[in-house]
Each structure stands twice: as structure tokens, then as C-alpha cells.
């Protein structure tokens with residue numbers, strides 16, 4: 001080139017290629033934070049093991065909460081961004097290992113959630129008729145890995161149900177089980193779920209809290225909703241609402257707890273009405289054993305006392321509650337992804353402001369956000385702040401030269417996946433699933449019906465592809 005020849009515009013700076021593992025709220029908010037910043041041009045692959053995005057917004061939030069579930073419309077905007085590519089139907093750890101993924105991109109953000117349930121650790125827990133809330137929720141939201149046979153066998157006999165735990169998930173479960181078919185008719189639950197719930201003979205649901213009402217973690221809106229059920233009455237023993245000085249202090253200091261107490265006190269005057277189901281909230285009660293030979297028939301419950309620090313201990317005084325179905329809802333925890341560290345006690349990946357720690361030291365180019373970073377707490381929006389913190393950490397590492405944009409070709413990852421025998425589902429394919437769900441719902445006058453089988457999800461993709469060929 002001669003000295004006076006125009007060299008043209010400089011080449012664009014290389015893009016930072018980021019793979020985000022898990023297209024739940026944390027993964028989507030991570031993609032959004034990456035595309036909203038101006039410092040570094042990015043290309044984001046948003047990977048999920050399911051052919052559908054949204055994580056627990058699709059397979060956690062209760063289907064009878066359509067307004068809450070509508071947050072998916074807002075989340076979808078991040079998926080539509082031109083710098084973001086949805087890569088569904090790809091399980092990291094199976095279709096591609098963590099090191100293989102890391103080699104294909106400049107940085108990886110793990111946002112794979114905390115999908116495992118915590119156990120009660122009591123005898124009888126494995127009996128048929130005993131379910132984790134994770135199993136029941138996966139089933140009623142149409143997760144393609146749900147264990148239909150186990151859940152439906154348990155529900156078919158469920159006249160008396162005991163739900164262990166007093167968080168919002170426990171209330172979701174109690175409410176869904178106590179609803180009438182008419183109350184669930186317009187939801188996006190799969191038809192077989194609506195049919196099985198309609199056929200379940202549920203008459204009594206007891207929600208058990210090992211501590212007192214001042215320590216329960218449910219929110220007032222969710223609590224209040226129990227009182228609005230069409231054909232079930234909520235019952236509370238007034239004795240459970242007599243608080244000691246420490247609990248009174250807690251009530252005075254916390255507005256949510258004080259509102260909860262007001263709602264519960266209203267219900268303490270209720271009595272069961274003939275012909276209606278009941279939902280009983282029982283506090284200071286912990287299960288010590290599930291009873292039954294070849295299936296659950298009851299729960300042995302021990303009365304507890306709660307100390308000034310809010311810790312419960314048993315009194316030795318036990319009673320038996322009849323139960324055909326026991327649902328434990330005592331928390332979620334993260335599972336291990338091969339070749340990624342996990343703190344087994346907390347069920348989270350060890351990290352510092354989102355930087356993955358290996359042997360206590362930051363691992364360059366590896367990050368976490370969402371439930372697998374901080375544990376299963378908070379609402380959907382909590383993951384937004386959490387993802388922003390992680391992205392700020394990642395950008396700081398780019399500025400410090402710890403992570404360098406390499407600017408690989410867009411097709412690298414998908415090509416590597418196809419070479420490994422995977423069948424990635426991209427955004428257009430997800431749109432085909434979305435359209436198929438809306439069309440299926442319309443056949444029953446509903447806005448949507450969830451496709452709940454791997455075959456039908458992937459068939460919707462293939463049928464749409466065949467139509468456009």
C-alpha cells in the first residue's frame with residue numbers, strides 16, 4: 001500500500017463472546033446487562049438444556065398466577081436482541097463439557113439455577129405418596145422431565161394432604177391442590193394435569209410450619225390468596241397465634257410479618273363449613289416420621305418451641321395427622337455441573353462477586369449469577385441486580401486484561417455442538433414451540449397450553465421447519 005492510499009476505517013474491535021448457561025431469569029438478565037453496556041461489543045449465546053427459555057418462570061411460578069408469569073414477555077425482549085442467540089436443547093455437562101464450552105468462547109456465566117430439593121431427613125420420606133414440591137411443581141407446570149406416574153399415582157388417592165414448609169412455594173402447592181377445576185380451567189397447565197387435579201379427591205390440606213407465624217417466610221399477598229379460594233376455607237388455631245415477647249418484637253419490626261399476623265388473626269375465627277375443603281395452617285409442628293407400609297398413610301408430628309433467636313426444638317409431644325399425600329417444600333439447592341466447583345453445604349458455586357473461585361482463587365473467564373450464585377432466595381427481579389453485579393465483575397476483568405475478546409465466528413459454538421451430535425433449538429425454533437402452545441390453548445379457549453413432552457416440543461420445531469422449507 002502506498003503512503004497516500006486510504007487505509008479505510010479501522011476494523012471493528014473484536015467482540016467478547018460470552019456463553020450463558022441457563023436461560024432462566026438470571027441468564028436472561030445477564031444477557032440483557034451485557035447487551036446494554038457500551039464498553040465492550042459482545043455476542044452472547046444463551047444456552048438452556050430445555051428447548052424453551054425462562055427457567056422457573058415457566059416451570060416454577062404457579063400457573064394460576066398469570067400476571068406473574070407474564071414477566072416472560074418482558075424477559076423475551078432480551079432474547080430478541082441481535083447480539084443474543086438462544087441455544088436451547090443443549091445440556092452443558094452432557095452435550096458439551098464445561099472446559100469445551102470455555103474453550104469455544106471468551107467467558108462463561110453459569111446461571112443454571114438450583115433445581116434440587118432439600119430432604120427432610122426423616123423415616124418414611126421415600127414412601128410412595130411422599131413427593132418433593134419440585135416434583136409436583138415440575139408436573140403441574142408441564143416440565144418435560146416431570147415424573148408423571150409417581151405424581152399422578154400419589155394424587156389419585158390424595159384426600160388428606162400435608163404440605164411441609166411455610167414459604168411461598170408451600171402456599172402455591174396448597175392453593176393449587178385446593179382449587180376447583182373451574183379456577184384452574186383458564187391456566188396454561190397441560191390438559192392431563194387439569195384432569196388429574198380435577199379427579200384428585202382432596203378434602204383437607206394442612207400446611208406445617210416447624211416455627212411460629214412470626215418466622216414464616218411467605219409473603220402477605222400469597223397468604224391472603226388462600227382466603228379467596230372458591231370452595232375451601234382456611235383454618236388457623238388461635239393458640240398458634242399467641243406470641244412470646246421475642247416473636248412480638250419481630251412482628252413490630254417487620255411490616256410483612258405484621259401484615260401476615262393480621263391476616264392469620266382474621267382466619268383464627270373461621271370454622272370448617274360443611275361440603276367445603278379446608279386448608280389448615282399449623283405452626284410449631286415438625287414432621288418426625290412418615291407413616292405407612294407401602295404408601296404414606298400419615299405423618300407423626302412433634303410440637304416444637306421456638307427460642308428467642310427463632311430456632312425450633314422438639315418438645316417430645318407428638319400427634320398423628322392422617323395423610324395420603326405429603327409434599328415437602330423445605331427449600332431448593334443447586335446441583336453439581338461436572339468440572340465446576342460446588343459448595344455442597346450451601347448448594348452454590350463458590351464465587352466472589354460472581355467470579356467463580358477454584359480452590360479459593362478466581363478462575364479467569366468463569367462467572368455465576370442467580371440461584372446457583374447466591375442460593376434459592378428472592379423474587380424474579382432479585383436476579384436482575386445479581387446479574388448486573390456479575391456482569392460488572394466480568395467487564396472489570398476485561399478492562400484488567402484478565403479476559404480478552406477473541407471475536408470468534410458466530411457459528412463456532414453451534415457447529416461444535418452439532419459435531420458432538422446435539423440438536424440445538426434456536427430462537428426461531430422456540431417461536432415455533434410458542435406458536436404451537438398458543439394454537440393448542442386456543443382449541444380449549446385458553447391463551448396457551450404448555451407442551452409437556454420432549455417429543456411434542458421438538459415435533460413443533462420440525463413441523464414449523466417443514467412448513468417453511
Ligand SMILES: Cc1cc2nc3c(=O)[nH]c(=O)nc-3n(C[C@H](O)[C@H](O)[C@H](O)COP(=O)(O)OP(=O)(O)OC[C@H]3O[C@@H](n4cnc5c(N)ncnc54)[C@H](O)[C@@H]3O)c2cc1C
Pocket residue numbers: 021022023024025026027047048049050053054055056057059060061062065068090091092093111112113114115137169172332337369370371372377378379380381383
Ligand atoms: C415453585 C417456585 C415458584 C416461584 N414463584 C415465584 C413467583 O411467583 N414470583 C417470583 O418473583 N419468583 C418466584 N420464584 C423464584 C424465581 O423463579 C427464581 O428467583 C428464579 O427463577 C431464579 O432464576 P435462575 O435463573 O437463577 O434459575 P432458574 O429459573 O431455575 O433457571 C435455570 C435454567 O438453567 C437451565 N439449566 C439447568 N442445568 C443446565 C445445564 N446443565 N445446561 C444448560 N441449562 C441448564 C434450566 O433448564 C433453567 O432454564 C419461584 C420459584 C419456585 C421454585
